[in-house]
Amino acid sequence: MFDSASRAVRPFVPLRAGEIGMYNCGPTVYDRQHIGNLYSYVVADVVRRTFEYFGYRVKQVMNITDVGHIVGDADEGEDKMAVGARRAGKGPLQIADEYTRLFMEDRRKLNVQEPGVVSKATDHVPEMIDLIQRLIDRGNAYVAADGVYFDTTTFPGYGTRLNAESPEQRVAGARVEVNPNKRHPSDFALWRAAKPGDLQQWDSPWGRGNPGWHIECSAMSMKYLGDTFDLHTGGEDHLFPHHECEIAQSEAATGKPFVRYWLHVRFLRVDSERMAKSKGGFYTLDDVISWGYDPLAFRLLALGAGYRNGLDFTTKGMDAAQSRLERWRRTIRTAYAATRGRVAEPEGDHAITREFRDALADDFNTPKALAAAEKALNLAATVDTDEQERALWMLFDMDRVLGLSLKESATAKEELSADEHAVFDRREAARKAGDYTKSDELRKELLERFGIQVKDTKAGTRWERVGRKGA
RNA sequence: GGCGACGUAGCCAAGUGGUAAGGCAGAGGUCUGCAAAACCUUCAUCGCGGGUUCGAUUCCCGCCGUCGCCUCCA
Known part of the structure; x- marks a missing residue:
């Protein structure tokens, strides 16, 4: 260090x-x-x-x-x-x-x-x-x-x-x-x-x-x-x-x-300048949340830069971190479902885990550690469940340091409210009837009103809360 | 004025004396009623000018630029 x-x-x-x-x-x-x-x-x-x-x-x-x-x-x-x-x-x-x-x-x-x-x-x-x-x-x-x-x-x-x-x-x-x-x-x-x-x-x-x-x-x-x-x-x-x-x-x-x-x-900067009340860049975490970001996206943003170089806080950067976090969660959730919740510690020293640990041991190089995590994520996205089980184990292991609640995101169960469910069902009906105009309208409504992204997959219609960004 | 850090693709950001991780955005493609998601492919010669070296983005010097500290501040 x-x-x-x-x-x-x-x-x-x-x-x-x-x-x-x-x-x-x-x-x-x-x-x-x-x-x-x-x-x-x-x-x-x-x-x-x-x-x-x-x-x-x-x-x-x-x-x-x-x-x-x-x-x-x-x-x-x-x-x-x-x-x-x-x-x-x-x-x-x-x-x-x-x-x-x-x-x-x-x-x-x-x-x-x-x-x-x-x-x-x-x-x-x-x-x-x-x-x-x-x-x-x-x-x-x-x-x-x-x-x-x-x-x-x-x-x-x-x-x-x-x-x-x-x-x-x-x-x-x-x-x-x-x-x-x-x-x-x-x-x-x-x-x-x-x-x-x-x-x-x-x-x-x-x-x-x-x-x-x-x-x-x-x-x-x-x-x-x-x-x-x-x-x-x-x-x-x-x-x-x-x-x-x-x-x-x-x-x-x-x-x-x-x-x-x-x-x-090193100091965090806001739009490349030091945060100061006089410059108007004085933000609290609640501000960040009110703009539609997940607090953990901020954590991920922080992890993406070396602590000795400082962090530049911009909405672009937060957008990137938010997208990245959501992708991680989706991938992990999908893999977790595929392995039915099983994880498996890889035998011996896995190259990815080693890369991750070496990065941390090198003066807490979290950006490099994240790169290693991305590799595990790629593995989690494969169709080989053995591979997925190992990838999940590695990701959960890494999360002990990253602190992104990856395990929670894998098991999180969400429900639609009655209102949401009604719209969702109407869309399903319209879609089955071949009324795509109406179905597309309802899909848009779900997204704009409730922040729910609907996805039609071979396995059926899925949905996901994506939140609404911008302020 | 003094001290220090930094300048890598549109943006964020690692890294190394031998031709540059990762992410976001973008482009093309597969899939799809259309989308979304996913997957595949694609996207940089590293601020400028010298020098050292067989070879520098990586070492040295100069310049330009940005940022911070010099007794409130994480």
Whole structure:
């Protein structure tokens, strides 16, 4: 896998054999998560599933940031949680709970498995305070007028562990006013003293206030995974400063290496541009669903691109993914019916399975893995039932990682409603009577009114729900 | 301004020093009352210009273009 810290692909070797500790930087729950956020969790999910597929036990921890963090140091702008709360006329915790719920719902729709531990920042303030105290005791942090800061000069290599650009080079482009309370411009806040009107504040040895943004991830990841753990994931935007700060404060506090492998997901783009509210490309999963797409088509789209290259979200791309998904389902359903639900593990190492596994083992190359799956699909479309049984076994096996509910689509049974059935029967009658004009009319009606595609096959008339696209 | 990534067919997207996976769309065909589905066939010399090499899309240099980061952000 590719490790951001060494900027190279290197073999993955876990700390403890057969076991992996993995931490995902979670969302700040002050608003709905957009598809870009969701995309990064789909990637994390595929990573987790891949490790499990290869037999590892994965302990996955994801945080929920339910404390508002406006700024690193210069206090400008407004607390995000506060903004969200005021907008809805509710308290910060209600807001956090509400958006957390919606977030978890979106994840389920995308077949993203639940992490073993989901930890909320507000539940871990004591741990953060402990950690800050340790840093002060060790001389890595100092108390200033408006909070506690990490002294970056005490941590050699600060800001360069994951980034090629040195801190000196950054100063040139600095665009935020330097806080005069800090000893060095690059120092970052661990604890911020409360200001009048702060909705969320806690007591601490340094007075009332709230924790800095970076400290929560250090405190929670180490609590659940230990001082050193295997894998830390996040969006590319976290490379700097968030993860650099995490490294600095964690390693300074423990004197041990913090994370063994870093994985950063490139941003999802909308029509080739970064999604941003100002550009109008801020979409939620519900938007995507309302346009007539299956959430799993979005997952398939995500799988179709390498996580390090980012994903370009376009309606064309979604159309392609939707068509592809529907074809997979049809093929599998047909094959499953042909084998009467039997599947058979191929003897020995099947070339297709091997191709699939090699692709995943090569830095989670899901596009390549999908190509292997397409080969299995071709096999499933043959008339040889032995071949089909093997193909189905392989597809269901692959689905442990792909997470496209292939098995469910094979066995899904759907019924026509009474209304639909009536139209369907009338068409059958017209067709039998040779009245093709009328039968074609009714077929069109089924499609346009109910989203039902009628197919006349040698084996009789079939139908299928295809949904209605476009908006 | 600094740092980084990328530029492969109409679109999305893998990949390799020896003439380029897969998907979507399209075209032709088989099947069909017609459709739909399915199946078969078909569809690229890899941004531009140099260089290294027996040979480069793949390595190096330059240029052009796109995108991201430079302390809110998955």
